[in-house]
Amino acid sequence: MKKGPVTIKDIARELNVSVSTVSRALADNPLVKLETRLAVKELAKKHNYRPHFTALSLRSNKTKTLGIIIPQLVHEFFSMVIRGIEDHAYANGYNVIISSSHESYEREVLDTKALINGRVDGLMACISKETKDYEHFKEFVDRSIPLVFFDCICDEIEAPKVVLDDFDAGYQATKHLIQQGCTSIAYVGGPINLLINRDRLAGYNKALSEANLNTKDDWIIHCDSGDYEEGRQKSEPLINSKEIDGIFAATDMLAIGAMKNAKKAGLKLPDDLLVVGFSNWSIGTLYEPSLSTMSQPGYEMGLKAAELLIKQIDNPEQTITETFVLKSELIVRESSMTD
């Protein structure tokens, strides 16, 4: 007996034919006699033959694998993106390999290097908060390995991109607060070096100026991590000042941090303070009051990114460089309701 998994060679030997015949028979190539074809296929099934993935890859120079680089895995939005990517990938016969950079530039560089040596047919990336230098992505372009950016993109590299219309989302959210009667609206956002946060802030500003409302430097808060605890701490003085009647938070967690402060300060929600968050995390439906928010269609984004990537892999000659912009929708819940 032999060890390892059964190969085409084993089948060939057992049937006294050549490996090429077996290969062709398995592919149902009419060049090989029907009788032989059936015999080969039967034996293959009997032995539970499965083509050796690596050998296939080497021959075809295709790994049928897509790489994903994301800053975080334990994150509702990114999880949904991955799910979208996976669904489209699987449907097209691709597998997916995920690297989470943990928001570290260093790790991101490491990950890209690990994926560049013919391990994946293409890459989808969302850059980390730390990333300022994009050399590691340039290498993909140099080697003409298809690359797609999503969400946190890098403008300097020519590649298809899938993003949310963060500007419009910020605008919508703020406008909604204005329509609900707010006149002193604060902004609590994530790290300002990320384009998405600059855009959300810009949308906020646009809505304000359109309505001839003012803001103050103190009303604009940037959180480096963007997590709950940081948001809670940084927004505490602002809320205690009782100067404002509305908050647009660029993250649901920041919104909840702010609401906690408000409750602590004895404010009644939503009567004394209206809040709109961002991302439509599931916690927003459970919190009390439930949180108004802007949708962030992660699943659709992943789907689109995978679609663009696979399209590029299949047509290496024509390079796509479009930027796809997905729209965010306002979801009104208790936290911004007036009656």
Added chain:
Amino acid sequence: MKKGPVTIKDIARELNVSVSTVSRALADNPLVKLETRLAVKELAKKHNYRPHFTALSLRSNKTKTLGIIIPQLVHEFFSMVIRGIEDHAYANGYNVIISSSHESYEREVLDTKALINGRVDGLMACISKETKDYEHFKEFVDRSIPLVFFDCICDEIEAPKVVLDDFDAGYQATKHLIQQGCTSIAYVGGPINLLINRDRLAGYNKALSEANLNTKDDWIIHCDSGDYEEGRQKSEPLINSKEIDGIFAATDMLAIGAMKNAKKAGLKLPDDLLVVGFSNWSIGTLYEPSLSTMSQPGYEMGLKAAELLIKQIDNPEQTITETFVLKSELIVRESSMTD
């Protein structure tokens, strides 16, 4: 000029040496003259040479890739498991390929089949709620591909396993409620065909009988999906009956569903009803009242699973079949506090 990525051949040609010399030089083999070695390495660096992953795999019959099969990706616990796996894998030069079965038996079978053809060096799996048949895992054993189960395991297959002590956790949680003065404690849990849920329930029963407390059939609720909405609906009659003064929920989401009902029914939390959840999801800290819960060390579980798997890959001869049991710890928050 040539197209594709630079190979060992290209370097050999350019330097007028053989491929074997280049290969050895890159490996810093002292058989090749220092001068040649340096020249090769310099040129390799200049051309940004990277060994072709697939070719390496084919030669060595190692993919340096670990497979993961999980029921869900968008899930705080599983995300943490993956993070633990990734950390250990990366540290040992492995990559990771994740397939989420979406709790579907069919998809799970598909995923295992996709990974069995020499794509991964080993597999870590957590079976789906639907899975009753384990043939697809037997194949791994047959082909002696290392396999490790975690969390939702399958007893019938001989393989190392990493699990939580769910029985003890259920016992601890219930005992805590008893110590806090509860005498009529209900159980709200997930699908009972999963061992973990049977164990949690058994722990609950043990604690009750130890304290000479009774339960009723109506006080034991099984949710097939285990998600928030199902839990809310199924526990509503129980809570409205006002027969109980404590709930042990086998999931934080189920616990929150129950608490919502309680609030709706006009109960005061935690005065009228104490609740302990399970898994220590982040939402539990934000909800009001904050939720007491049992820790579920996903990161550690992933770490351990990866460690066992890699150990098995490195020592194919000796088969490990131990079951590693991680302990769960009670985390007391407002929802079960009496004062």
Added chain:
DNA sequence: TGCACAATTACAAACGTTTGCAACTGTAGG
């Protein structure tokens, strides 16, 4: 009887590596 052609099969190269072994240098010692 011989030849063309179809039908079926086998051979060999290729994908990018690694590695056992053979082969080639040059130098030193007999």
Added chain:
DNA sequence: CCTACAGTTGCAAACGTTTGTAATTGTGCA
């Protein structure tokens, strides 16, 4: 001057496939 041996290097096989081309059959027809 020949031999042995160390120091280098190259050849070729192997990993499991696919596929272009050559080789082997058998058949029908002139």
